[in-house]
Amino acid sequence: MSNNTIYDALIVGAGVSGGFIANALTEAGMKCALLEAGRSFPSGQYPDNELDANALLYWGGGIELNKNASLGLLRPKGVGGGSIVNQALVDRFDDDAFDSWREASGVSYFNRAEMDPWYDAAAEQISIKTVPEEYANGNGKIFREGFEKNGYQYAPLERAHRDCRFEDGNCCIECLRGCPIDSKQSTAVTLIPKARAAGLDLVPEFEAIHVDPRKDLVTVIGRGGDGRESVYRGRRLVLAAGAIGNSRLLLMSGLEKQLPALGHNFYTHPQFMCLGLYDEPVNGHHGPLQSYRSADPTFRANGFKLENVFASPVAVAMLVPALGREHMQRMRAITHMGCVEVAVRDTNPGRITVSSSGKPIVDKTLNEEDRRRRDRGLEAIHNIFESTGATEIIKGNLAIGLHLMGGCNIGTDPTRSVATPDFHLHGFDNIHVADSSAFPNAPGINPSFTIMALSCRAADKIVQGAD
Amino acid sequence: MSTLSATQQRGLLRLGDALIPGDGDMPSFSESGCAEYADRILVSMYSDDRAGLKGVLTLCAILPRPLIRKLFAMTDRHENAPEPVAGLLRMANVGIKGFLMTLYYSDIGGGHVFSKMGWDPVVHRQPQEPTDGAR
Ligand SMILES: Cc1cc2nc3c(=O)[nH]c(=O)nc-3n(C[C@H](O)[C@H](O)[C@H](O)COP(=O)(O)OP(=O)(O)OC[C@H]3O[C@@H](n4cnc5c(N)ncnc54)[C@H](O)[C@@H]3O)c2cc1C
Numbered sequence: 001m002s003n004n005t006i007y008d009a010l011i012v013g014a015g016v017s018g019g020f021i022a023n024a025l026t027e028a029g030m031k032c033a034l035l036e037a038g039r040s041f042p043s044g045q046y047p048d049n050e051l052d053a054n055a056l057l058y059w060g061g062g063i064e065l066n067k068n069a070s071l072g073l074l075r076p077k078g079v080g081g082g083s084i085v086n087q088a089l090v091d092r093f094d095d096d097a098f099d100s101w102r103e104a105s106g107v108s109y110f111n112r113a114e115m116d117p118w119y120d121a122a123a124e125q126i127s128i129k130t131v132p133e134e135y136a137n138g139n140g141k142i143f144r145e146g147f148e149k150n151g152y153q154y155a156p157l158e159r160a161h162r163d164c165r166f167e168d169g170n171c172c173i174e175c176l177r178g179c180p181i182d183s184k185q186s187t188a189v190t191l192i193p194k195a196r197a198a199g200l201d202l203v204p205e206f207e208a209i210h211v212d213p214r215k216d217l218v219t220v221i222g223r224g225g226d227g228r229e230s231v232y233r234g235r236r237l238v239l240a241a242g243a244i245g246n247s248r249l250l251l252m253s254g255l256e257k258q259l260p261a262l263g264h265n266f267y268t269h270p271q272f273m274c275l276g277l278y279d280e281p282v283n284g285h286h287g288p289l290q291s292y293r294s295a296d297p298t299f300r301a302n303g304f305k306l307e308n309v310f311a312s313p314v315a316v317a318m319l320v321p322a323l324g325r326e327h328m329q330r331m332r333a334i335t336h337m338g339c340v341e342v343a344v345r346d347t348n349p350g351r352i353t354v355s356s357s358g359k360p361i362v363d364k365t366l367n368e369e370d371r372r373r374r375d376r377g378l379e380a381i382h383n384i385f386e387s388t389g390a391t392e393i394i395k396g397n398l399a400i401g402l403h404l405m406g407g408c409n410i411g412t413d414p415t416r417s418v419a420t421p422d423f424h425l426h427g428f429d430n431i432h433v434a435d436s437s438a439f440p441n442a443p444g445i446n447p448s449f450t451i452m453a454l455s456c457r458a459a460d461k462i463v464q465g466a467d
Numbered sequence: 468m469s470t471l472s473a474t475q476q477r478g479l480l481r482l483g484d485a486l487i488p489g490d491g492d493m494p495s496f497s498e499s500g501c502a503e504y505a506d507r508i509l510v511s512m513y514s515d516d517r518a519g520l521k522g523v524l525t526l527c528a529i530l531p532r533p534l535i536r537k538l539f540a541m542t543d544r545h546e547n548a549p550e551p552v553a554g555l556l557r558m559a560n561v562g563i564k565g566f567l568m569t570l571y572y573s574d575i576g577g578g579h580v581f582s583k584m585g586w587d588p589v590v591h592r593q594p595q596e597p598t599d600g601a602r
Contacts (some may be wrong), residue, residue: 068554171588
């Protein structure tokens with residue numbers, strides 16, 4: 001791979017959006033380089049313990065905190081990005097989500113009729129299946145029973161996976177460190193290998209630190225794993241470094257004057273995980289990690305959803321209160337714990353800036369409405385645990401943000417948005433974006449399927465523009 | 468533990484044992500052998516965060532053990548403090564707890580922590596056919 005090559009497109013970030021766009025552009029005959037800060041892991045060789053997974057698959061050693069340390073941000077890193085570590089749940093947005101996007105952005109194509117073909121195009125590239133209910137573990141059963149007893153509506157889950165072989169006793173909690181059997185449809189096993197076969201240059205361990213946007217040539221300067229700098233050049237640049245990654249890179253490149261909304265409008269769907277203790281074993285770590293989703297219209301109207309999840313021992317240890325022996329005794333009961341979390345559709349936008357050393361600084365808090373949404377969700381979780389016989393309920397008090405969205409929001413107004421409806425930055429025809437950073441606000445629905453759909457649509461625009 | 472000085476290494480074991488003293492057959496932090504792996508997290512942290520954590524470990528090497536526990540317990544009660552003090556306490560709490568719990572509950576030091584908790588997830592690793600993009 002020569003740095004002297006002038007690429008048709010440079011793509012920064014090899015996550016969900018980067019994988020989809022790299023493949024579409026390469027298949028259209030464009031010469032592309034996909035630049036990724038994290039490592040590339042060969043099939044089946046993801047870290048086999050949580051310490052290494054946190055260090056290698058996330059920025060900042062596993063977690064980054066917002067300014068007042070009330071929100072932990074999980075920001076994936078590595079070829080495949082979030083699709084390596086995520087739960088791979090794929091949901092199309094409903095009318096409510098698109099209506100609020102249209103209102104916030106002024107972009108008319110944010111509606112189901114115009115977006116459905118792009119969801120379909122994305123779905124053609126990966127395997128999407130319903131999580132089979134018959135393998136639901138104890139935690140799934142608590143969720144279902146709690147919903148039924150309280151009259152809440154739930155539904156099975158659609159997930160981007162091929163065959164997790166639950167009949168063999170496989171446990172998807174292990175796949176939060178990368179799926180060892182390549183069943184999860186991360187871009188690292190789907191789109192990126194396909195694109196490489198078609199001529200894509202993949203450059204792992206290249207952290208882009210500066211972008212120089214000239215009319216006909218974009219230069220990206222980056223740092224390798226050894227700290228040495230190198231340079232890539234291309235006719236256009238696609239930003240796919242995620243919500244924080246894109247804002248950080250453009251801010252470090254001094255573009256905030258030209259893009260006044262840069263780093264603003266940042267959302268996270270703050271999640272609060274709660275544990276319920278049961279006399280009988282729950283074994284929430286067995287089988288599928290999640291089997292159901294909340295589908296209750298009242299929840300949606302109240303701005304939250306509940307997730308049927310479980311967490312690793314490290315995450316549970318962070319949630320469990322107490323110190324010393326008491327903490328350890330509670331940890332021993334991990335197999336007797338049920339777990340449900342509330343994800344808030346947050347209304348209070350945050351702001352991303354960078355420190356002089358390049359560390360992202362995230363100013364993001366819950367406003368009164370967000371706290372109200374959280375509390376309604378916590379109340380529903382309490383009802384679920386109580387009605388299913390939990391002997392104790394532990395409410396998590398640290399919010400976790402893992403749906404990181406915005407910072408380069410799409411919109412028609414260049415003073416209030418960063419990207420145009422045609423997926424290029426206002427004032428920069430040759431810098432494109434369609435990843436999670438482009439979201440105008442928090443949809444309250446899992447984001448990755450819409451990132452895929454937007455990326456398919458953006459790739460089509462880029463290819464048309466290159467003709 | 469080469470990123471840490473000898474003093475910081477001592478501080479890590481003292482702080483670790485204050486929070487994770489062992490219980491029945493569950494080893495203490497120092498007995499578990501997990502401290503050996505501290506470098507693997509430290510190198511991936513932002514330099515300011517790493518410097519802050521090293522400062523805490525240096526302090527823990529000299530403070531009396533009961534005081535270490537008391538100070539950490541104070542960070543745990545951040546909810547009672549006004550902002551911005553509460554924010555600083557939360558930051559210390561999540562930073563310290565996150566570091567120690569990641570070391571211990573990753574079960575990589577040979578302490579067999581998982582088997583004592585009944586934590587036994589498995590994935591049988593027969594390879595899959597390459598993805599063909601078919602639904
Ligand atoms: C634990 C977890 C579970 C989740 N579960 C779900 C789920 O079930 N369903 C769902 O829809 N969503 C889920 N999400 C969220 C989802 O994974 C993200 O919304 C999605 O990955 C975002 O896609 P993206 O393309 O915007 O960025 P990413 O997929 O995050 O990719 C961005 C990539 O850019 C790289 N990068 C950043 N900065 C630079 C730089 N300067 N130079 C080079 N490379 C850089 C990063 O290392 C990363 O690999 C989950 C997230 C997490 C963390």
